Amino acid sequence: MENMANKVARIPDLVDWSTGEVRLMSAKCNSCGTYFFPREHYQHRPGCSREGVENVLLPVKGKLASYTIQYYPCPPPFKTEKKITPYGIGLVEFEQEKIQVAGIITDTDLDSLEIGMEMETTTLTMFTNDEKQQVVTWAFAAVK
Amino acid sequence: MRDVYIVGTGIHPWMGFSEQVFADFAAVAVDGALKDANVEWHKIQSIMAGIFIYGGNAGHLSGQYLESIFGETGIPVVNVYNACATGSAAIRMAYNSVAAGETDTALAFGADVSPKGFLTAKSDNAVQDRDVIRWKMGGMPNPIYWALECRKRMAKYDTTEEDLALVKVLMSEYGAKNPHARFKKTYSVEEVLNSVYVCDPLRLYEICPVSTGAAAVIVTADRELIDKADHPVKINATTMGSAMYGDPTIRISALSCPSVPEAPMLSESYSASRQAYEKSGIGPEDIDVLELPDNSSWHYLVYLETCGFCKEGEADRMLRDGLTRIGGKLPVNPSGGFSSHGEALSAQALWQVIECANQLRGRCGDRQVEGAKVAMAQTYGLMGNSGTTIMSI
Numbered sequence: 001m002e003n004m005a006n007k008v009a010r011i012p013d014l015v016d017w018s019t020g021e022v023r024l025m026s027a028k029c030n031s032c033g034t035y036f037f038p039r040e041h042y043q044h045r046p047g048c049s050r051e052g053v054e055n056v057l058l059p060v061k062g063k064l065a066s067y068t069i070q071y072y073p074c075p076p077p078f079k080t081e082k083k084i085t086p087y088g089i090g091l092v093e094f095e096q097e098k099i100q101v102a103g104i105i106t107d108t109d110l111d112s113l114e115i116g117m118e119m120e121t122t123t124l125t126m127f128t129n130d131e132k133q134q135v136v137t138w139a140f141a142a143v144k
Numbered sequence: 145m146r147d148v149y150i151v152g153t154g155i156h157p158w159m160g161f162s163e164q165v166f167a168d169f170a171a172v173a174v175d176g177a178l179k180d181a182n183v184e185w186h187k188i189q190s191i192m193a194g195i196f197i198y199g200g201n202a203g204h205l206s207g208q209y210l211e212s213i214f215g216e217t218g219i220p221v222v223n224v225y226n227a228c229a230t231g232s233a234a235i236r237m238a239y240n241s242v243a244a245g246e247t248d249t250a251l252a253f254g255a256d257v258s259p260k261g262f263l264t265a266k267s268d269n270a271v272q273d274r275d276v277i278r279w280k281m282g283g284m285p286n287p288i289y290w291a292l293e294c295r296k297r298m299a300k301y302d303t304t305e306e307d308l309a310l311v312k313v314l315m316s317e318y319g320a321k322n323p324h325a326r327f328k329k330t331y332s333v334e335e336v337l338n339s340v341y342v343c344d345p346l347r348l349y350e351i352c353p354v355s356t357g358a359a360a361v362i363v364t365a366d367r368e369l370i371d372k373a374d375h376p377v378k379i380n381a382t383t384m385g386s387a388m389y390g391d392p393t394i395r396i397s398a399l400s401c402p403s404v405p406e407a408p409m410l411s412e413s414y415s416a417s418r419q420a421y422e423k424s425g426i427g428p429e430d431i432d433v434l435e436l437p438d439n440s441s442w443h444y445l446v447y448l449e450t451c452g453f454c455k456e457g458e459a460d461r462m463l464r465d466g467l468t469r470i471g472g473k474l475p476v477n478p479s480g481g482f483s484s485h486g487e488a489l490s491a492q493a494l495w496q497v498i499e500c501a502n503q504l505r506g507r508c509g510d511r512q513v514e515g516a517k518v519a520m521a522q523t524y525g526l527m528g529n530s531g532t533t534i535m536s537i
């Protein structure tokens with residue numbers, strides 16, 4: 001694995017790599033069983049007591065539920081040092097958690113994309129900040 | 145509740161970016177509505193205004209700004225925002241005020257000036273506003289959301305790229321005949337299929353852009369105004385819906401969605417349309433003309449299913465068999481749709497209502513649906529906003 005110590009997420013509390021694996025930072029409601037991503041995107045089942053919401057990490061791997069290829073640069077505040085278009089956006093399903101999460105597809109041949117294929121969570125470096133840290137977002141890559 | 149009629153409508157034709165201020169566009173639409181209804185300004189007893197989100201203080205208080213142009217009379221003025229269903233919220237409040245007897249005559253309007261450049265996040269607080277996350281971390285402009293859903297649809301049903309192109313072909317044919325439309329060029333299936341992908345499988349001509357436009361509707365229960373109006377249009381129901389838990393659709397600005405559906409797709413629109421059917425006693429089979437929100441070709445197809453005009457996965461067949469053409473069983477978007485107009489956020493829902501009213505009033509010339517008696521306008525706004533208006537003559 002690359003030197004994760006020199007990486008920083010552009011927005012905190014979304015993606016974690018402290019365990020050595022890259023995982024999305026979700027929250028689970030222990031009353032209604034719903035998983036949220038991002039954590040603050042509460043979507044409780046109507047009537048839920050909303051008690052016992054705990055922070056959890058999603059599994060590393062999931063299945064590609066849908067995808068698209070974006071051919072134009074995303075306007076600001078999105079920002080990347082290098083040109084990344086065309087880039088894939090995937091909707092990756094975490095079956096046990098009953099949630100699909102969207103993210104940029106990286107390190108994957110876009111022609112090989114297929115619904116149902118196994119994907120893993122990773123990071124994508126968008127740019128380097130003034131402190132010489134790599135500023136990253138979460139991303140998905142085909143499992144090799 | 146009293147019967148409520150549309151007696152006057154006004155539109156400022158849709159166009160691209162303008163240096164003119166939104167209130168100027170609003171005034172054109174309101175002036176048109178007053179003239180159409182042949183009513184004096186002092187007859188307006190309340191104003192329900194769609195706000196213009198890029199207009200700062202003036203835009204957020206658009207009703208007050210509009211009122212001051214025509215002359216302040218002290219009436220209730222309420223400003224609303226429900227994303228692209230803002231106009232639905234405005235007409236629903238106008239309708240409710242009149243139907244309940246609070247006022248006899250109400251004005252609903254919306255005006256929007258296309259922002260210069262791109263739509264993007266409106267705050268910088270990622271915890272409070274997850275729109276910030278999708279722009280900074282996700283790289284996901286709006287059409288991405290539609291493309292993700294469209295791909296799912298194509299995998300589940302037999303929707304083809306030709307179907308998506310055919311939607312644009314039809315919309316361009318009708319838009320060319322609509323004086324209010326911004327885009328008047330007609331396209332062939334080949335031309336659409338030769339346009340570039342914006343986000344695969346959606347192409348440039350299969351996605352609507354943002355536009356400038358304004359629309360105003362005057363509703364009344366005042367017998368005198370109804371009697372002197374040209375073909376008053378009865379509002380049978382005008383409703384709003386929000387999303388339902390377990391809706392599998394990935395909503396614009398969200399980063400996740402449920403993987404196990406416990407509610408219909410686009411549940412906000414499912415909800416709004418079912419409320420309207422129940423309130424009006426009118427069902428999908430009774431509708432003679434439908435205006436639906438074709439933000440992309442995918443929307444055109446899925447909305448026929450969401451609103452119960454066919455079963456899931458059958459919309460493509462309706463399109464291919466010509467059932468949705470003018471002259472078909474259910475003419476859809478004889479206006480040319482958003483495809484020919486573009487979105488003018490707070491105005492577009494009212495514009496849809498006006499297009500329907502114009503059909504019922506027999507004012508649509510080359511794109512007239514002959515003998516239309518019942519019409520439905522269906523909207524779609526981001527993050528769980530939708531409205532349905534059913535009208536008849």
Ligand SMILES: [Zn+2]
Nearest residue numbers: 029032044048
């Ligand atoms: Zn809960």
